Amino acid sequence: MKLSSSKRLVAFLTASALLAGALAGCTGAPPKNPAAAPGTPNAVNGRIPLVAPGEKDTHLGFWSSGPYGGVWVVGIPSMRILREIPVFEQRAAYGWGFDPASRSMLQDTMPDKSRASWGDTHHPMLSKTGGNYDGRFLYINDLANSRIAKIDLKLFKTVAIKRIPNIQGVHGIGVHADTKYVFATGEYEIPNALNPNANADGKFKTAITVLDQDLNVVAQVPVEYGNTDIMGTTLDGKYVYTTVYNVENGTTLKDMVASEKDAIMFIDVAKVDSALAEGKFKEIGGVKMIDTDYPGLKTFVPVAKNPHGVDPEPSGKYIVVSGKLSPTVSVVDIAAMKVVREVEVGAGPLHSSFDNKGNVFTGNFLDSNVVKWNLADALAGKPKEEYIRDMQPAHYSPGHMMADGGGTKSPGGKWLVVPNKFSKDRFVNVGADYPENQQLFDISGDKMRLIMDMPILPEPHDIQIAPVELFKDAIQAYDPAEAAKHEHNIEPTKEGETRVERDGNNVTVYTTAKRSEYGFKELKVKKGDHVTVYVTSLEKTKDITHGFALPDYGINKPINPGETIKVEFTADKEGTYWAYCTWFCSALHLEMRSRIIVEE
Numbered sequence: 001m002k003l004s005s006s007k008r009l010v011a012f013l014t015a016s017a018l019l020a021g022a023l024a025g026c027t028g029a030p031p032k033n034p035a036a037a038p039g040t041p042n043a044v045n046g047r048i049p050l051v052a053p054g055e056k057d058t059h060l061g062f063w064s065s066g067p068y069g070g071v072w073v074v075g076i077p078s079m080r081i082l083r084e085i086p087v088f089e090q091r092a093a094y095g096w097g098f099d100p101a102s103r104s105m106l107q108d109t110m111p112d113k114s115r116a117s118w119g120d121t122h123h124p125m126l127s128k129t130g131g132n133y134d135g136r137f138l139y140i141n142d143l144a145n146s147r148i149a150k151i152d153l154k155l156f157k158t159v160a161i162k163r164i165p166n167i168q169g170v171h172g173i174g175v176h177a178d179t180k181y182v183f184a185t186g187e188y189e190i191p192n193a194l195n196p197n198a199n200a201d202g203k204f205k206t207a208i209t210v211l212d213q214d215l216n217v218v219a220q221v222p223v224e225y226g227n228t229d230i231m232g233t234t235l236d237g238k239y240v241y242t243t244v245y246n247v248e249n250g251t252t253l254k255d256m257v258a259s260e261k262d263a264i265m266f267i268d269v270a271k272v273d274s275a276l277a278e279g280k281f282k283e284i285g286g287v288k289m290i291d292t293d294y295p296g297l298k299t300f301v302p303v304a305k306n307p308h309g310v311d312p313e314p315s316g317k318y319i320v321v322s323g324k325l326s327p328t329v330s331v332v333d334i335a336a337m338k339v340v341r342e343v344e345v346g347a348g349p350l351h352s353s354f355d356n357k358g359n360v361f362t363g364n365f366l367d368s369n370v371v372k373w374n375l376a377d378a379l380a381g382k383p384k385e386e387y388i389r390d391m392q393p394a395h396y397s398p399g400h401m402m403a404d405g406g407g408t409k410s411p412g413g414k415w416l417v418v419p420n421k422f423s424k425d426r427f428v429n430v431g432a433d434y435p436e437n438q439q440l441f442d443i444s445g446d447k448m449r450l451i452m453d454m455p456i457l458p459e460p461h462d463i464q465i466a467p468v469e470l471f472k473d474a475i476q477a478y479d480p481a482e483a484a485k486h487e488h489n490i491e492p493t494k495e496g497e498t499r500v501e502r503d504g505n506n507v508t509v510y511t512t513a514k515r516s517e518y519g520f521k522e523l524k525v526k527k528g529d530h531v532t533v534y535v536t537s538l539e540k541t542k543d544i545t546h547g548f549a550l551p552d553y554g555i556n557k558p559i560n561p562g563e564t565i566k567v568e569f570t571a572d573k574e575g576t577y578w579a580y581c582t583w584f585c586s587a588l589h590l591e592m593r594s595r596i597i598v599e600e
């Protein structure tokens with residue numbers, strides 16, 4: 001078949017553009033992003049990378065990693081995993097759980113301190129100022145062990161873990177619009193037998209916990225119904241609210257779904273403050289439990305049964321409540337405290353997120369799709385064909401979904417990540433379980449564009465997404481010398497100043513690490529000594545990380561440039577033990593080792 005002249009011209013131009021691109025690559029100019037040019041083909045299944053090799057991502061996503069018990073930091077739109085932030089589980093690669101501070105954070109907050117710490121993370125929540133992400137902290141829950149953690153985004157490192165008393169199962173968490181408080185739900189109803197103190201008066205089954213931004217428990221608000229799971233905060237900071245999906249207080253599935261209506265419970269944050277100021281609480285399990293009938297504290301808004309996602313839309317006026325068992329989402333007017341519209345979106349809506357043009361993206365678990373609908377049109381009572389703007393399949397059964405800036409006053413309107421619950425036929429299957437699937441959509445146009453579909457470890461649960469720039473200040477504010485003073489109350493050790501101090505049985509070593517040696521070649525201690533080793537990295541070059549492992553004493557810590565780490569052990573085994581560098585740092589990486597001799 002002959003090409004028409006116009007088609008030939010297009011073919012010629014395309015070939016020229018490709019050639020120009022290839023030449024640009026040869027001359028060292030940064031490669032152009034092929035998908036950024038209009039009219040270029042959509043990148044599906046990662047076949048055309050949206051972020052070419054050498055280019056960087058524009059957004060960061062924070063994934064709760066489900067039973068991995070931590071957080072994954074993912075670049076968007078490339079969907080490349082940039083690092084893991086270990087939280088509730090030990091992770092040798094990051095030395096997490098291998099030094100006294102992190103080990104105590106992990107173990108001392110477990111219900112049974114003798115058991116290995118693990119977590120079931122569901123909801124990462126970025127700190128906020130004025131209803132927008134401020135890039136300072138990330139909070140995350142551990143449903144399994146009723147814990148909540150704080151991550152400092154200067155270092156992308158967990159700095160606090162707290163176990164919450166009087167409840168079982170922290171599912172949803174919420175961050176106040178100005179991070180004045182962090183809130184946590186209690187999922188499972190606690191019968192008297194389990195915790196006789198918690199609900200001795202029989203008035204409540206669980207509680208909502210109010211913590212300050214460093215995770216000190218400020219108070220608890222009792223809830224007379226069991227099962228509060230997903231939580232949100234209004235963008236003006238006035239309310240925190242949660243689903244109450246079992247108003248029946250049932251303990252079997254049949255009983256839990258018996259009633260046609262369940263509820264969203266709003267807690268007035270100012271009433272928490274005034275109740276505390278007026279002494280309207282009693283101490284239960286060491287916590288100020290606010291009087292359950294304190295006037296104006298709680299408002300229950302009835303919604304369709306078994307609600308799930310409760311997402312605040314950007315104007316701050318409404319909450320979009322997903323019906324789970326009903327084919328609708330309920331729009332709750334916050335000022336009026338009532339449902340003002342039931343919007344039909346499809347079967348099994350679980351969660352919603354938002355763009356910057358008044359649109360809502362709702363994932364339907366049963367229909368396996370994402371529906372884009374316009375909030376104003378739906379509120380105005382326009383027909384379904386008008387308020388629904390687009391529908392794209394999602395493979396399969398989307399759970400949470402998150403747009404960049406979703407849940408704030410200022411969504412970015414560019415990306416939507418959809419973590420799915422099943423992958424079925426999407427990938428080569430290995431072993432008995434199937435890979436998890438997540439998808440990335442470009443939501444900047446009228447229609448959603450599927451950009452990527454990719455397997456990930458179990459399981460991608462919920463996400464926060466923000467532009468990379470948001471985190472730059474915090475990352476640059478990190479000063480390793482100051483951190484050494486703050487964390488360990490010592491000055492970093494300088495080159496050639498390695499020293500050993502003995503005080504009875506306590507031996508303290510101050511030493512250094514650089515390419516490719518530690519500040520000491522050999523260290524002799526006596527059997528029974530308690531040895532503390534501070535290692536300061538002398539490196540100033542970014543990306544040169546060393547490690548300090550002493551496997552016989554259960555130690556492995558990476559040491560970043562300028563950083564000072566602290567490890568300790570009781571020298572209870574005689575012999576010669578090599579401490580070695582676990583991070584590939586130079587051509588002489590394997591030579592980077594020193595021996596510790598434990599003598600009788």
Ligand code: CUA
Binds near residue numbers: 516546547583589592
């Ligand atoms: Cu230092 Cu490898």
